[in-house]
Amino acid sequence: MQRMLLLGDEAIAQGAIDAGISGIYAYPGTPSTEITEFIQKSKEAKVRGIRSEWSANEKTAMESALGMSYTGKRTIVCMKHVGLNVAADPFINAAITGANGGLIILSADDPSMHSSQNEQDSRFFGDFAMIPVLEPSNQQEAYDMVRYGFDLSEEQKIPVLLRITTRLAHSRSGVLRRDTKEQNQIRLPENPAQFILLPVIARKQYKVLLEKQNGFEKQSERSGFNQYFEAENRSLGIITCGLAYNYLMENYSEHEIPYPVLKIGQYPVPTKMVDKIYTDCDELLILEDGYPLLEKSIRGFLNKGKKIRGRLDGSLPRDGELNPNIVAVSLGLDDTIGEPVPEFVVGRPPSLCNGCSHNDAFLALNEALNMYTRGRVFSDIGCYTLSALKPLESINTCVDMGASITMAMGAADAGLIPAVAAIGDSTFTHSGMTGLLDAINNNSPITVIILDNATTGMTGGQKSSAFGKIESICIGLGVEEEHIRILKPLSKQHDNNVEAIKEELEYNGVSVLILRRECIQTLNKRMRTKHKAKQLEI
Amino acid sequence: MKKDIILAGVGGQGILSIAATIGMAAIELGLQLKQAEVHGMSQRGGDVQSHLRLSSKKIASDLIPKGKADLVISVEPMEALRYLPMLSKEGWLITNTNAFVNIPDYPELQEVLDRINATPNHIAIDADYIAKDIGSAKSSNIVILGASAPFLDIDPRNLENAIKNIFGNKGESVVQANIEAFNEGLKFALNNKCA
Ligand SMILES: Cc1ncc(C[n+]2csc(CCOP(=O)(O)OP(=O)(O)O)c2C)c(N)n1
Ligand code: SF4
Numbered sequence: 001m002q003r004m005l006l007l008g009d010e011a012i013a014q015g016a017i018d019a020g021i022s023g024i025y026a027y028p029g030t031p032s033t034e035i036t037e038f039i040q041k042s043k044e045a046k047v048r049g050i051r052s053e054w055s056a057n058e059k060t061a062m063e064s065a066l067g068m069s070y071t072g073k074r075t076i077v078c079m080k081h082v083g084l085n086v087a088a089d090p091f092i093n094a095a096i097t098g099a100n101g102g103l104i105i106l107s108a109d110d111p112s113m114h115s116s117q118n119e120q121d122s123r124f125f126g127d128f129a130m131i132p133v134l135e136p137s138n139q140q141e142a143y144d145m146v147r148y149g150f151d152l153s154e155e156q157k158i159p160v161l162l163r164i165t166t167r168l169a170h171s172r173s174g175v176l177r178r179d180t181k182e183q184n185q186i187r188l189p190e191n192p193a194q195f196i197l198l199p200v201i202a203r204k205q206y207k208v209l210l211e212k213q214n215g216f217e218k219q220s221e222r223s224g225f226n227q228y229f230e231a232e233n234r235s236l237g238i239i240t241c242g243l244a245y246n247y248l249m250e251n252y253s254e255h256e257i258p259y260p261v262l263k264i265g266q267y268p269v270p271t272k273m274v275d276k277i278y279t280d281c282d283e284l285l286i287l288e289d290g291y292p293l294l295e296k297s298i299r300g301f302l303n304k305g306k307k308i309r310g311r312l313d314g315s316l317p318r319d320g321e322l323n324p325n326i327v328a329v330s331l332g333l334d335d336t337i338g339e340p341v342p343e344f345v346v347g348r349p350p351s352l353c354n355g356c357s358h359n360d361a362f363l364a365l366n367e368a369l370n371m372y373t374r375g376r377v378f379s380d381i382g383c384y385t386l387s388a389l390k391p392l393e394s395i396n397t398c399v400d401m402g403a404s405i406t407m408a409m410g411a412a413d414a415g416l417i418p419a420v421a422a423i424g425d426s427t428f429t430h431s432g433m434t435g436l437l438d439a440i441n442n443n444s445p446i447t448v449i450i451l452d453n454a455t456t457g458m459t460g461g462q463k464s465s466a467f468g469k470i471e472s473i474c475i476g477l478g479v480e481e482e483h484i485r486i487l488k489p490l491s492k493q494h495d496n497n498v499e500a501i502k503e504e505l506e507y508n509g510v511s512v513l514i515l516r517r518e519c520i521q522t523l524n525k526r527m528r529t530k531h532k533a534k535q536l537e538i
Numbered sequence: 539m540k541k542d543i544i545l546a547g548v549g550g551q552g553i554l555s556i557a558a559t560i561g562m563a564a565i566e567l568g569l570q571l572k573q574a575e576v577h578g579m580s581q582r583g584g585d586v587q588s589h590l591r592l593s594s595k596k597i598a599s600d601l602i603p604k605g606k607a608d609l610v611i612s613v614e615p616m617e618a619l620r621y622l623p624m625l626s627k628e629g630w631l632i633t634n635t636n637a638f639v640n641i642p643d644y645p646e647l648q649e650v651l652d653r654i655n656a657t658p659n660h661i662a663i664d665a666d667y668i669a670k671d672i673g674s675a676k677s678s679n680i681v682i683l684g685a686s687a688p689f690l691d692i693d694p695r696n697l698e699n700a701i702k703n704i705f706g707n708k709g710e711s712v713v714q715a716n717i718e719a720f721n722e723g724l725k726f727a728l729n730n731k732c733a
Contacts, residue, residue: 003567007575032575114576171574171600172561249598324603336605338629339622342653344645348548348617350584351640386582390642460577 002177011139011175012076012106013038015146019102020071020181023051025061027430028459029080030115031169032108034224036078037414055457056465057401057430062090062105069103069159070195072187074150081122082400086431088125093161093197096130098268100189102150102489103159110166111289112321113506117321117381117400121290122358126161126267130209132216133161133267134225137245139267145225147178152219156212165289167321168245186252217268225265233258236279239294240273240479241265244287247327247427261274269297278306285330289322351386357453357517358384360489360497362394364515365420365449367494368501378414380404381431382424383519395422402431408446409439418505421448425466426456433473439510440478447504448512453519461522474512483511490517539569539691542622543590543601547613548638549583552679554705555704556611559683562700563692564592574600585617611686613665613679614638622657623712631660632686634678636667644660661665661685661727668722677719684723688731694724 006014013035016024026036039045048251058079065077077087084091086109091105110519126133134149136142142164149160195199220226238257240248241264249255262277264270278284283306286295290367295310309315315330316322329335352359362384369376379385379395381404384505387394397407403472404421412419423432428450439446450470456462466473474484484505487497497515543560547553557573562614574589589602602624609631610625613617616663618633625631631655637647654662680701686695698717705713 005561005571035576167574167600168578171572173572173600174565174570186547186639218710243600246599247601250603255596255598323601324599328603336603337623338605338607338627339657341622342619344649345616345619346641346645348583350549350640353582383582401719441659 004175004177005172006139006143006175007034007170007172008136008139008142008164009108009170010038011143012041012146012162012164014175014177015103015143015278016076017042017045017048017050018149018178018180019147020074020183021050021076022183023065023068023075024078025065025075026078027054027058027061027083028456028462029058029083029108030459031110031164031166032078032080032083032106033459033462034169045215048497053251054462054465056093058087059090062087062094063107064346065103066090066094066097069099069101070189072101073184076104076106076146079108081107081109081120082116082118083107084122084125085120086401091125092129095131096197096202096209097195098157098205098208099153099159100157100187100194101184102153104146104149104153104162104165105159107164107167108164108166109290113270116164117398119290121293122161123267124291124292126163127293129161130426131158131161132156132219133163135163135242135267136168136264137242137263137265139168139171139175141225142168143175147181148225156215156219158209158212158216165242165321167289175534195234197521199407207410212266217271218481220266220268220270221272223266223270226270227263228275228276229257229261229263231260232260233283233341236283236285237262237277238285238287239264239277239298240287241294242289244289244327245321247322248287249323251328251331251333253292260371264294270440274298277493278359283307284309286329287316287322287330318431351389352383353520355520356383357394357489357515357519358387358451360491360494361449361451361515362392364489364494364497365422365501366392366394367498368505369420372418372505376418377420378404378408378411378423379421380423380427381458382427382451383453384422384424384451395478397477401427403434404431405435405439405446405448406449409435409444412444413442417445419446420505421446423450424457425450425454425470426451426457426464428470429464429466429473436474436479436510436512437477443509445508446500446510447507448510449501450512450514452516453514453522455519457519461519461525470514479510479512483507483509484514485511486514486516488516488517490504540590540593540595541610542610543592544602544607544624545588545590545613545693546617546621547586548617548640549586550620551587551613551638553613556679556683557590559680559700559704560592560692562703563574563696566696566699567692569594570597570694571598572600573600573611573699579599587621596681609686609689611682614644614653615647615662619650619653620710629659630689631657632682632689633662634682635662636664636678661730663726663730664724665723667690668684669719672715672718672722674715674719677716681723682714682720684720684725685727687720687724688727694720714730
């Protein structure tokens with residue numbers, strides 16, 4: 001067996017290749033991006049013909065994956081936690097159709113919001129959809145759970161949710177590889193109505209899903225990923241999952257924990273095991289990274305009975321990522337700490353790269369808006385969101401991908417005219433296009449600035465679905481051609497750009513300004529590879 | 539053997555190459571390893587850190603507990619001080635003395651250096667100067683790696699081999715430059731290792 005040093009994300013990717021997937025579908029999003037990138041770079045994946053192009057957004061990715069599952073082949077769809085909101089409709093309904101070929105949905109949560117606008121916990125989505133959820137606590141489990149998840153998915157004919165968090169996604173450790181499995185052949189669903197959710201059929205399918213619930217729980221009780229560790233001292237019982245289990249072990253020498261521990265890696269919650277630890281111990285402590293899902297389900301509504309400690313009673317902080325020290329304090333152990341950070345050490349927030357095109361774009365926009373009152377720039381998610389910070393302070397909103405155009409439209413409807421939307425190229429094709437159609441049908445007096453740097457910058461420069469298509473999309477949606485203008489965000493073009501933006505701000509309808517200049521990072525990367533290729537030729 | 543290391547710097551300064559080199563040497567020696575990296579938002583010129591844990595026994599947590607790090611290795615002086623709460627009392631602070639100023643309110647450099655010099659166990663090294671001096675300005679992170687080598691409990695020859703492996707695909711001249719940078723850093727640390 002081959003031993004590899006892999007990020008949690010890479011372990012999942014290798015696990016998926018080895019489990020015989022025929023395709024991966026994804027839209028980039030920290031901390032899930034490296035899964036797809038690993039497969040895109042993998043020679044084995046190429047030899048095996050695994051498809052791995054980026055999707056336009058998480059919903060299209062989820063639906064494409066469901067289509068592959070329909071044919072009987074195995075597939076994984078990957079996204080960050082907020083991507084699951086975008087894909088929620090097919091996700092919930094895929095539980096009702098069920099799967100045919102193995103289908104894993106990977107959602108990467110970001111407790112402490114290292115790179116996200118919230119820290120929602122995907123396990124709740126799994127519970128809502130009533131499907132099995134797997135949660136690894138280390139890289140090896142991440143690798144193993146992919147194979148296990150595909151088998152479970154095919155055996156139960158159900159999509160399986162695999163939940164990871166940032167720390168595991170971006171932490172490296174040794175992983176033992178297993179044999180590789182051949183890909184499935186096409187084999188359409190035995191029940192030809194399985195995927196037709198007309199109400200008469202959906203009602204039946206929903207009952208099928210409900211009937212499967214008992215089986216899911218039995219599987220949880222039997223699962224090797226749910227482990228019960230007996231111990232002498234029953235004054236406390238600990239239920240834990242994911243990385244919290246590691247933080248717990250870190251606090252005891254030789255990793256010997258004096259209390260009984262239930263480690264959960266597969267949901268639905270194995271109730272018999274929970275019953276046992278509740279009965280055996282005087283008090284329970286629940287350690288989980290993310291929202292208090294286990295704690296809530298174990299407390300029940302009324303919280304009668306034994307003391308249950310966790311995030312809800314203040315034994316652990318209600319928000320943010322756990323770490324060994326937080327866990328130590330909850331166990332009544334010593335908190336360790338070195339010297340304090342000197343007061344003169346200041347924060348170093350992320351900023352736009354030197355020479356970033358967004359900087360020139362916003363300098364021009366700021367100047368063009370000088371004659372209006374402030375608070376009119378509705379923006380979106382990407383590197384350009386950093387323009388909210390000093391020194392630019394250009395934008396007033398950032399909520400979810402695509403919200404810039406539609407929020408500007410709503411504000412213009414309310415009388416805030418002109419209203420500006422500032423959106424990146426990848427975000428535009430992710431979910432800005434439909435909003436633009438609304439604005440056109442509504443003849444909204446908004447100015448849409450598309451910051452076209454020809455890539456998905458924020459997540460590391462993945463190919464943008466918008467590449468080479470923005471003008472034709474805008475024309476197709478009905479923007480008047482004379483109000484589609486292409487500008488180059490460069491300091492020597494500054495005055496021109498300011499004038500052009502000013503003119504469009506005055507136009508009483510939808511105008512689109514495309515500010516086009518390549519991201520410095522991808523440009524440099526391209527130049528380096530070109531340079532290398534040249535050297536090789538010589 | 540157990541070494542818990544915090545690597546610190548600013549996005550783009552190459553702390554992940556340091557981590558990868560130590561990691562590769564550790565794996566060659568059959569050690570267990572866990573390394574938590576930072577990707578995403580904070581890579582855009584923000585502060586970045588990585589937790590690197592090596593041990594001959596099983597490692598539990600991906601994160602090092604506060605006050606337990608054996609080493610803080612930093613390619614930027616103010617960033618070194620940000621991780622003082624992580625450093626154990628007996629631990630070593632190894633840092634570059636060149637400030638990376640991309641914020642308007644960067645403190646007085648002298649104040650920063652004074653605080654570094656007040657840490658009981660430290661190596662403060664002008665890695666940028668040394669790297670330039672040997673004609674390889676880009677290798678200043680590897681100078682820092684060299685300066686950390688005496689504290690890693692890994693034979694420097696194993697680290698050199700790892701450098702060869704990691705930079706191998708960039709050509710022989712890059713490998714040689716980095717090996718030289720490594721040895722200059724190592725030499726400096728051995729001459730200035732005062733506790
Ligand atoms: C629903 C959702 N999916 C993915 C992300 C992660 N994400 C944040 S910004 C971004 C891409 C932005 O690309 P673009 O709009 O081209 O702007 P750039 O960063 O290149 O300036 C992505 C994928 C997210 N925040 N929300
Ligand atoms: S990665 Fe590209 S888009 Fe993002 S800040 Fe840097 S230059 Fe600008």
